[in-house]
Amino acid sequence: MRAATIRAHGGPEVVEVGEVPEPRPGPGQVAVDVRAAALNHLDLWVRRGWPGLHVSFPHVLGSDVAGVVAEVGPGVDAPRPGDAVVLSPGIGCGRCPRCLAGEENLCRRYTIIGEHVAGGQAERIVVPARNALPKPPALSFEEAAAVPLTFLTAWHALAGRARVRTGETVLVHAAGSGVGVAAVQIAKLLGARVIATAGSDAKLEKARALGADELVNYETTDFVHEVRRLTDRRGVEVVLEHVGKKTWEGSILAAALGGRIVTVGATTGWDPVTDLRHVFYRQLSILGSTMGSAAELALVLRFVVEGKLRPVVDRVLPLAAVRDAQALLADRAQFGKIVLTP
Ligand SMILES: [Zn+2]
Numbered sequence: 001m002r003a004a005t006i007r008a009h010g011g012p013e014v015v016e017v018g019e020v021p022e023p024r025p026g027p028g029q030v031a032v033d034v035r036a037a038a039l040n041h042l043d044l045w046v047r048r049g050w051p052g053l054h055v056s057f058p059h060v061l062g063s064d065v066a067g068v069v070a071e072v073g074p075g076v077d078a079p080r081p082g083d084a085v086v087l088s089p090g091i092g093c094g095r096c097p098r099c100l101a102g103e104e105n106l107c108r109r110y111t112i113i114g115e116h117v118a119g120g121q122a123e124r125i126v127v128p129a130r131n132a133l134p135k136p137p138a139l140s141f142e143e144a145a146a147v148p149l150t151f152l153t154a155w156h157a158l159a160g161r162a163r164v165r166t167g168e169t170v171l172v173h174a175a176g177s178g179v180g181v182a183a184v185q186i187a188k189l190l191g192a193r194v195i196a197t198a199g200s201d202a203k204l205e206k207a208r209a210l211g212a213d214e215l216v217n218y219e220t221t222d223f224v225h226e227v228r229r230l231t232d233r234r235g236v237e238v239v240l241e242h243v244g245k246k247t248w249e250g251s252i253l254a255a256a257l258g259g260r261i262v263t264v265g266a267t268t269g270w271d272p273v274t275d276l277r278h279v280f281y282r283q284l285s286i287l288g289s290t291m292g293s294a295a296e297l298a299l300v301l302r303f304v305v306e307g308k309l310r311p312v313v314d315r316v317l318p319l320a321a322v323r324d325a326q327a328l329l330a331d332r333a334q335f336g337k338i339v340l341t342p
Helices: 041-048 140-145 148-161 178-189 202-211 222-230 248-254 276-281 293-305 320-328
Strands: 002-006 015-019 031-038 064-072 084-087 124-128 130-136 169-172 193-199 212-218 236-239 256-261 285-290 313-318 338-341
Touching: 002 320, 015 320, 031 084, 031 140, 041 320, 064 140, 064 148, 084 140, 130 293, 140 313, 148 178, 148 236, 148 256, 148 285, 148 293, 169 178, 169 222, 178 193, 178 202, 178 236, 178 285, 193 202, 193 222, 202 212, 212 222, 222 248, 236 248, 248 256, 248 276, 313 320, 320 338
Parallel strands: 169 193, 169 236, 193 212, 236 256, 256 285, 313 338
Antiparallel strands: 002 015, 031 064, 031 124, 031 338, 064 084, 084 130
């Protein structure tokens, strides 16, 4: 089958589209014919590699997948061949106390499709049957593939970890990113006032259309100053941090007394400076969040079906254009998700 793979860790040049052996489903697994697979910043991290990441090359990229079940392994009674599905990107062991509690993203053996195991930017992918959720019929395959990782990440961070309440103000960085697009909508759904930042006025207008109340262009203004101005100098109750080094110090300064900063990623670097005086004196809570549970994804999909959350597809490209797609993502040239079709 054809797949977007990396043959080694490195720059854009290690990404190839070529033939790899077609995977077959084992016990408890299903094989899915991929119709659409979205990109994430995680793809770029995996391509570059990090200490502790061990993959077997060639490694198939891609965490967000929608498709049709082609074949089921022994012991699988659902889904059935022919079912349209969207994949929950996280895989827990299924047996430990965390998994049994429905908190598989806290499982010690937790992994993400396309990270430690083969991904879905390919013609076919094999996953545990429990990861294959019914695709909402109202969504195209491209739209369905644009939901899982970023909406799950934003949902668990804002609803699960930061516990955003009605009337609070939430700062969402990089509102044009996959996580940003999801976070603006989720914070609004939870009843918050949303201050969104982006690097261009065109992206900010799109963020407004998603529900953002206040817009801050971080290229032309100082976002900390703007946040203080927009909150009567109080700061925001919650910051959704996924940018990392470039924004971290500002995120801490933008938080209100007793505020919560929830960090889900570090696109611009994971080793920022933290002035602890601001953390203890202003009694900030710094919360980590990674992914979410399949149950949370099912809830998100319900809100999508009800029209309360909507995936945003920036563009659809053929699988062969994966390098171009990664370059667009690296340059932040998109608003929402870039989706590949095999
Ligand atoms: Zn487990």
